[in-house]
Amino acid sequence: MSEQLAPESQPTHPRGHVVSWKVYLAVFLALCALTVITVQVAGHDFGPFNLVVALGVAITKATLVVLYFMHARYSERLTHLVIASSLAFFVILVFLLLADYLSRPWPLVAAG
Amino acid sequence: MSPAFPLAPARASSVAGEVDALFLFILGVTGLVALGIWIALFYFAIRYRRRSEDDRPAEIHGSLVLELTWTIVPLLLMIAMFVWGAKLFFHLHRPPDDAMSVSVVGKRWMWKLQHPTGQREIGELHVPVGRAVKLVITSEDTIHSFFVPAFRIKKDAVPGRYNMAWFRATKTGSYHLFCAEYCGTEHSRMIGRVVVMEPEEYQVWLAGGPAPESPVLAGEKLFSELNCITCHRPDDAARGPVLHGSFGRSVSLASGERVVADAAYVRESILSPAAKLAAGYQPVMPTYQGQVSEEQLISLIAYIESLRVPSEAAPAPGRAPARARAGGAESR
Amino acid sequence: MTSERQTLPEEHYLKAGWDLKSWLLTTDHKRIGLLYLVSITFMFAIGSLYAGIVRFNLLVPDGSQMSAEAYNKAFTGHGVVMVFFFLIPSIPATLGNFLIPLMIGAKDLAFPRINLLSWYIYVVGAALTMWALVTGGLDTGWTFYTPYSTALSESNVELAAIGIFIAGFSSILTGLNFIVTIHKMRAPGLSWFRLPLFVWAHYATSIIQVLGTPVIAITILLVALERIFHFGFFDPNRGGDPILFQHLFWFYSHPAVYIMILPSMGVISEIVTCFSRKRIFGYSFIAMSSLAIAALGFLVWAHHLFVSGMSVYSAMVFSALSFLVAVPSAIKTFNWTATLYRGSVKWDTPMIYVFCFIGLFLIGGLTGLFLASLGVDVHLTDTYFVVAHFHYIMVGGAIMGYLGGLHFWWPKITGRKYVEAWGKVSSLLVFVGFNLTFFPQFVLGYLGMPRRYHAYPEEFQILNVLSTAGATILGFGYLFPFSYLTHSVFRGEPAGDNPWGAKGLEWTTQSPPTTHNFDLIPVVTEEPYDYASPPKEAARV
């Protein structure tokens, strides 16, 4: 049977980019360091920014894991689209929820 | 006499006319659009029906102009619907200042209503025509919804919070009161009547009823029974914030924010005092969670609301200021 | 269309074994489509039975036909079975499973075994939920509002919640399968803008299925946890907020109504082009509005909560977004109608279902504008106006599209033709019965009759009797296609490969297709719906 045309939708790059193990070790150490930072940062009080700082460190750790451990950095754009759309919908849920909860106590401004 | 086949409930409140007008406006716009498409659909389907197997239809891909028109025109019409609807919605959430406040408590399968004069009713609400009535709605068990079709108003009764609605009846008569949020077996029995009367008739009805104990009086009795008076008093021995004249004004909190001291704030401060602690005071007030019922809370709030700045008011009911009982679990 | 007598091909997927194992362990997407067809038809019958009970009770105002308890369980059963076990899987699981690989020139879906697993998960979920409904019933409504569902209801809430939780994953796996197949397994030359609009619609539906369903899965799980282990997520006595449940529930359940309608829109695009033998009007606009519906559908959920005491400002935001989401549906309806212009319209049964769809979905969509406008919604929400609105979209739209698609691809699925006359009679009966059932409910709604009422004031009785009369005609009307389509499987006249002369890769193979669909993967060169050029025969070895 004649060889089929490679389907147009098939990516062309070779079989999965092989990352050297040194990268993994470096990422691992960075993650451990960031974990220590998370605990120290939680130690002192930033007032209203506690949540922002805590989430900031957690997001950096998560990005490191996604990019290097999960090979997102070397995979096709479609994977980035899937990751982005899932985070986008989660952000929609949280923001529009908070839009209701944070604006509930606002008093109604008098008309005109 | 309403027509044999009514298409809308009676217009018995100040907003009913405008709600019907907005409804008719949207009905007109959507009706026209629908009619236009139905006519086009059937005209094309009949005019261009297949006459023979090999007739060649036109090669039409589409037209940007048409696409833009039937995107932008509907958008403009919808903006009009949105703005008018939002304006009406805001109007429904801003009671006039002279509104008389009626407390509504939904309890599985009955509506318990209480007038400002203390008159209590179950499943029936008598109101004077022309007078704005503010409803403070809550529930004791599950979610109900206070719905009077003739007034075009509806508001959920959610356990654990106060929701507000208001209306101004414009026509006397008796109108349906429904529970519009499913609440269990007898959901369809949780109905009642709103009776709108002439003001004089209303006074007669009020007088006729059992001598009610006004919530303010009931609140005052509770205020001393529960020893609130020992800390909240206008003189200098007070260990809690002065309540006189503070209802409805904004209060600065220990956390630095400012909050309007409305019914919800007073209720929360009675049930969990430390939550929104007033600035400059120790969190020594014990919680009254479980000791006061919904009705008692409403009376306390009514009493606190009635406290005016004592320019030269009689001294606070002179009971020897008993030592404040050891505050309950002092919060951290 | 060829007129000489057609003969059925010797080898096709239905002949690949008739024993139980060949059906229950198949990984052929066509057979799994048929498995789904049988199971959701069964669930549709149960849902219709519940609907019949509800309408029977509403014949009289004093609710003397049955106890309030029985009525509450009947309308809950109708809601749960119809939404979760018929409408969500209806077109994607049957026609979608069957046709998407054929339409994109693939041998099967990307993950055939996960496809079979999704059917088994559906069956387990359906069995559990049916067991809950039968052995005690559920009386919380399909919406499970707390604190009634978590604290006060004594019915089988946990069992039904777990059944629905499981069935949710069947929908997620179907969506996952479609997304990967459409991305990775298109035939050479089949670029995104040459895809049939049926495939576009299913791509948008799959995005909603994958990203929406998990949120209701976790919400229903929290309800079950709160009942079993007394966790306090939505318990007002412990500070829980019942409105938070409504937020999380409707975050999925509004996009879910787009899961129900988008596949029907895909079917309508295919039928309207084939039976007016003309290119679709504004192909890219229809394709893009499918994606727009999928995206905007996630921003509008709180129009179900306008009177629940949510903040007035965020209610305004959701009202504006709810108006915005109506625009893509309007664009589609205008484009379908414009497709008929200067076409060659043939009035076969599928086309009649398209007329029904466009006419009735229009009413459903436009009545949504009343509910999106805040001022009117205060009066209309939780009344029969809302019941009529969503039935016009689900029954007038989704089911008309489902029946139209079933009739349009029936020759491809079974290789045989159904009797055209019966098709026309039944679609007319369904149209009349449907309108008589649900149009009076718009008037009931504006008069203020609340939803889910076992007994109601006398003045609403006439309209309710009209509605029940319509329901009997509708029920009878639905029996017609069930009977003559089944009859056509055995006695139908062989249809040949392309009885309608339609465009699309699925019409280039034989009917019914072989197990591996194409001997040679076809190479696509023409534009979609290019009815000017003659239909192409697939190269056969």
Added chain:
Amino acid sequence: MSELAAHGGAEHHPALQHHFTSLEQQRAASSLGMWVFIAQEVLFFGGLFATYTVYRTQYPDAFSAGSHHLSWKIGFFNTLVLIGSSLTMAMGVYSAATGKKNRVVGFILATILLGSVFLGVKYFEYGDKIRPCFGDGSHAGCLVPGERFDASALHLAGPAAGHAQIFFSLYFGMTGLHALHMIIGIPILLLIAYWSWRGRYSPEYHTPVELVGLYWHFVDIVWIFLFPLLYLIGSH
């Protein structure tokens, strides 16, 4: 994995399923399928994180009192364990890609070991919160939401005690769901270790190892967010 496909052709690999035209297309499809599954999991946990966010803005004091009661040292140790298991998982995938079969088995077993350590620590952590709830008598220290919830351990009274019950409902809900995902992951890892020990994977075809790796890293990411949100808000 699947029966030898019907096609002829020299380069045909035994693991290639019949409906794919090339191994590369199959790998790309499987990887995309896994990523879409993870997108769904993000929304699945997302519902819980959204509930957490809303209640934390409503009841900050009860949440910090509840979080103060959790020992952050256990959380810290568990985080390091889980990051370690992510490292061994990544090394496992790396060894599969470079064809070192024995290393793959070794690293995956290490991942399973670290995962079990995590679950063990979790078991004891749950233990001292749940054990006081059983048996009659005073349920001092019982932190399972419900009638027996002992709020005095957190020095809370009145409605704040109810809010603390919501915190612990979220605590048990989120960490429970996360632990459940690990309990499902470990048997799959065992299966992969067994198949790679049988020599089924090679540099050309090791997709199942990659997919399990993606799943495991996702479970680790969920914990990376759970640790600060649950354990660290009360400590200043």
